[in-house]
Each structure stands twice: as C-alpha cells, then as structure tokens.
Amino acid sequence: MSAFSRLDLQRSLKSGKFSPVYLLVGPEGYLRGEAAHAITDAALSETLLREFNESSFSLLSGGALDAVAAANQLPMMSDRRVVRITDFGKIREAEEEALIRYIDNPSPSSVVIFNTEDLDKRKKLSKALLEQSQVVEFPALKDGEAKAWIKSRLKELKVECDERALSDLVTLVGTDVQTLYSELEKLASAAATTGRITLEMVDELIARSRELSNFELGDHLITRDRKRALETLHRLLEGGSQPVMLLGAIAGNYHRLALAREALSHGSRDDVFRVTPMPFFKRDAFLASLQRTDAAGIARGLKLIAAADLAIKTSVGGGGPKGAQLQLEMLVCELTA
Numbered sequence: 001m002s003a004f005s006r007l008d009l010q011r012s013l014k015s016g017k018f019s020p021v022y023l024l025v026g027p028e029g030y031l032r033g034e035a036a037h038a039i040t041d042a043a044l045s046e047t048l049l050r051e052f053n054e055s056s057f058s059l060l061s062g063g064a065l066d067a068v069a070a071a072n073q074l075p076m077m078s079d080r081r082v083v084r085i086t087d088f089g090k091i092r093e094a095e096e097e098a099l100i101r102y103i104d105n106p107s108p109s110s111v112v113i114f115n116t117e118d119l120d121k122r123k124k125l126s127k128a129l130l131e132q133s134q135v136v137e138f139p140a141l142k143d144g145e146a147k148a149w150i151k152s153r154l155k156e157l158k159v160e161c162d163e164r165a166l167s168d169l170v171t172l173v174g175t176d177v178q179t180l181y182s183e184l185e186k187l188a189s190a191a192a193t194t195g196r197i198t199l200e201m202v203d204e205l206i207a208r209s210r211e212l213s214n215f216e217l218g219d220h221l222i223t224r225d226r227k228r229a230l231e232t233l234h235r236l237l238e239g240g241s242q243p244v245m246l247l248g249a250i251a252g253n254y255h256r257l258a259l260a261r262e263a264l265s266h267g268s269r270d271d272v273f274r275v276t277p278m279p280f281f282k283r284d285a286f287l288a289s290l291q292r293t294d295a296a297g298i299a300r301g302l303k304l305i306a307a308a309d310l311a312i313k314t315s316v317g318g319g320g321p322k323g324a325q326l327q328l329e330m331l332v333c334e335l336t337a
Contacts (some may be wrong), residue, residue, distance in 0.1 A: 003135040003136065003137050004134060004135065004136040004137070005136070005137065006031065006035065006136070006138065008136070009035060009038075009039075009136050010038075013038060013039065013042040016042075018039070018042070018043055018080070018111050019111070019133065019134035020106035020107065020108065020110065020111065020112065021103055021106050021111075021112045021113075021114070021129070021132065021133035021134065022039060022111070022112070022113045022114065022133055022134050022135075022136060023114045023116075023129045023130070023133040023134070023135045023136070024036060024113065024114065024115045024116070024136050024138060025116055025117075025118065025119060025135065025136070025137060025138065026117070026118075026137050026138030026139050026140075027117055027118070027138070027139065027140050028138040028139065028140055028141060028176070028177060029117060029138075029177075029178060030176075030177035030178040030181060031138050031177055032115055032117075032138045033115070035136060035138070036084055036113050036115050039082070039111065039113055040054060040082045040084070040111075040113070043080045043082050043111045044078065044080065044081075044082060046078070046079065047075070047077065047078035047079070047080075048077065048078075049076050049077050049078060052076040052077075052078075053075045053076055053078045053080065053081040053082065054081070054082050055067075055070045055081070055082070055083045055084070056083075056084045056085075056086075057070070057083065057084070057085050057086070058086050058087045059085065059086070059087050059088045059091050059095070060087040062091075062092075062095065064088070064091055064095030064096075064098055064099055065095065065098055067083055067085050067099075067112075068098050068099065068101075068102045070083050071083045071102060071106070071107055071110045071112050072102070072107050072110070073110075074109060075109050075110075079109070080109055080110065080111055081109065081110050081111075082110070082111045082112075082113065083110060083111070083112045083113070084112075084113045084115060085099075085112065085113065085114050085115070086114075086115050086116065087116075088114065088116065088125065089116065089119075089120060089123075091125075096123070096124060096125045097124075099125055099128075100124060100125055100128045103125075103128045103129065103132050103133065104128070104132065114129055114133065140175055140176070141175040141177065142175065143170050143175060145175070146170050146174075146175035146177070146180065147166055147167070147170060149177060149180070150166060150169065150170070150180060150184065151166075153180075153181065153184055154184070154188075154197075157184065157188045158195065159187075159188045159191050159195055159196065159197060160195060160196045160197070161187075161196070161197040162196070162197065162198055162199055164199050165197055165198055165199040165201070165202045166197075168199060168202050168203070169183065169187075169202050169206065172202070172206050173206065174242055174245065176242065183205075183206055186205055186206075187201055187202065187205060187206075190205060217229060217232040217233060217236065217246075217249075217250070218249075218250065218253035218289065219285070219289050220232055220336070221250065221253075221301070221332065221335045221336060222257075222289045222292050222293050222297075223292055224335070224336040224337070225336065226332070226333060226336035226337075229332050229335075229336050230329065230332055230333075233246070233328065233329065233332055237325060243312070243324035243325045243327070243328045244312065244324060246328060247305065247308060247309060247312065247324075247328060247331070250305060250331070250335075251302075251305045251309070254298055254301045254302050254305060255302070256276045256286075257289065257290060257293060257298050258295075258298045258299075258302065259275045259276050260272045260275065260276050260286070260290050261290060261293075261294075261295060261298065262275075263275045263276075264290065269287065272287070272290075301335055304331060304334050304335055305331065308327050308328065308330070308331040311327050312324045312327050312328075
C-alpha cells in the first residue's frame with residue numbers, strides 16, 4: 001500500500017474513507033498526534049458514546065494483548081471503535097505475534113492507529129505494518145512548511161507577525177512543530193497588548209535566552225563540569241533544540257576558542273573579537289572561558305566533536321533522533337573527562 005502524506009490523509013478523512021489499520025510514522029511528533037486525533041474524531045463523528053469506543057495503549061510495559069482484545073471488541077452503539085497504540089518498538093515476541101495476527105485479519109468495525117517516531121524495519125511487526133496498513137509519513141518540516149504552519153497558528157491566536165521576525169523564529173527554533181507551538185505561546189503572550197510579534201520580541205525572548213543557554217553549555221564543557229553540562233544539555237533538548245544543531249553549537253564554540261587563542265597569542269583583546277565577532281554582553285564571559293583552556297584541550301575537543309559528528313551521520317550506536325541524542329550525551333561525558 002502506497003504511503004499517504006498529511007494532505008492525502010486529510011482528503012481521505014473528508015471522503016469518509018477509513019483504513020482498518022494506520023501507521024503514523026516520522027520525526028514530526030506534534031503533527032502525528034494531531035493526525036491520530038483527527039482520524040479518531042472522523043471515525044467517531046456519529047457516535048454518542050465516544051468514551052466507550054475509544055482506547056489508547058502504550059506498550060512500554062506490556063498491554064499488546066489488551067490492545068488486540070479492544071480492537072476485536074464490537075463497538076457500542078456506534079459504527080466503529082478506535083484503538084490507538086504507541087511505544088510498540090520493544091515488545092516481547094509473543095505480543096509481537098499477536099499484533100501481527102491482528103494486522104493480517106483486522107476487525108472491520110475497528111480503526112487501529114499505530115503511532116511512532118521511527119521503525120526498526122528488521123522486525124516482523126514493522127514489515128507487517130509497512131505492507132498491510134495505511135502508512136502516513138510525517139517527515140520534519142521544511143522552512144516554508146514551518147512558516148505556513150506558524151501563520152495558521154497565529155490566526156488562531158489572533159496575533160500578527162512581522163515577516164522578518166517569522167523568518168528569524170524559524171532560524172532560531174527550527175521546524176519542530178511542538179517547539180514552535182511552545183515558543184509562539186510565549187511570544188503571543190508578550191504581544192497581548194499590541195497584537196503583533198516583532199523582531200525585537202523574537203530577539204529578546206528567544207534568541208537571547210538560547211544564546212545564553214548554549215554559552216552556558218560551552219562554559220561547563222570547558223570547565224569540565226560534567227553534572228552541569230549534562231543538566232544544561234537536557235534542558236536544551238527538552239526545550240526543543242535538535243541534537244545536530246547542538247553539536248554544531250558546541251563545534252562552533254571550540255572553533256571560536258581555537259581562533260581566539262591564536263589571535264590572543266599574537267595580539268590583544270581587540271584582535272580576538274576581530275576574528276570572533278560577538279555581542280558585547282558575551283565578551284567578558286568568553287575571555288574567561290578562553291583563559292580556562294589551552295591549545296591541547298581545544299584540539300582534543302575538536303577531534304572528539306568530529307568523531308561524534310561522523311558517528312551521528314553514519315548511525316553508529318543507533319540511528320534516528322534518539323541515537324543522535326545518545327552520541328551527544330557521550331560527547332559531553334568525553335569532553336568533561
């Protein structure tokens with residue numbers, strides 16, 4: 001069965017056509033969640049007893065057999081029932097076989113939605129889902145798609161946004177919709193009196209706070225404070241920063257340190273900031289970091305960063321966002337050893 005895009009799914013739901021089994025897959029988690037609820041709303045649009053015909057199962061600690069039993073149960077005073085399943089990547093073999101048997105012969109009165117960030121395509125369950133379910137793909141958004149989503153959300157919030165501010169927002173935050181959603185809530189609150197998000201608001205509320213957090217991480221790495229470095233790293237990740245972007249920020253910090261140390265060895269403070277331009281409010285702290293490291297430490301750091309970058313690009317230690325995060329955590333531990 002050919003994969004659907006988000007638009008294909010929307011058109012299908014509007015026509016009233018439903019697949020007995022859906023697989024929502026891809027890194028864009030917020031939109032996957034919205035799609036799962038859209039399928040549920042459409043499938044149960046005519047039932048008066050929705051709470052009796054809707055079930056959700058996370059299979060982190062078992063529950064696959066319960067999910068299958070719910071899917072095989074007849075709907076109550078409704079044409080359909082809906083079962084949503086998440087966290088099915090590491091289930092036991094017996095549970096995997098039960099899910100495969102269901103996928104091979106799904107109940108005609110149920111709509112079962114499997115929702116996941118990625119798949120291990122070597123697993124039998126993954127192969128069954130890819131071959132027999134309606135796959136809907138949710139790749140990371142491109143910049144233009146992210147901007148379109150932001151404009152749609154701003155209409156709901158009844159707030160306008162300068163075009164340049166919108167572009168800077170995407171540059172700073174990235175295209176992860178959950179992160180954009182959170183940042184827009186913050187910006188919309190700040191724009192409550194004017195009804196307009198400006199470039200200055202984006203700079204003050206997002207750019208400055210992210211710069212400070214990234215600098216804080218770099219400083220903890222230089223001082224080899226592993227505990228604080230990991231705490232800052234996890235705070236940045238929870239705030240929506242992508243592992244690859246954070247790796248780039250760490251690499252950029254070490255590259256600036258290398259250039260600055262060379263400039264300082266042959267010149268003055270002014271020479272440092274001619275080769276590594278930065279805002280005035282960051283200069284004293286940057287020089288303090290520069291004094292806490294040496295050329296050998298910087299060279300060692302750059303080698304470790306290059307190795308981590310290669311590991312992420314070649315999926316060493318596990319692919320996907322989780323593998324990238326693991327490589328980043330390992331790099332922080334190595335840099336602070």
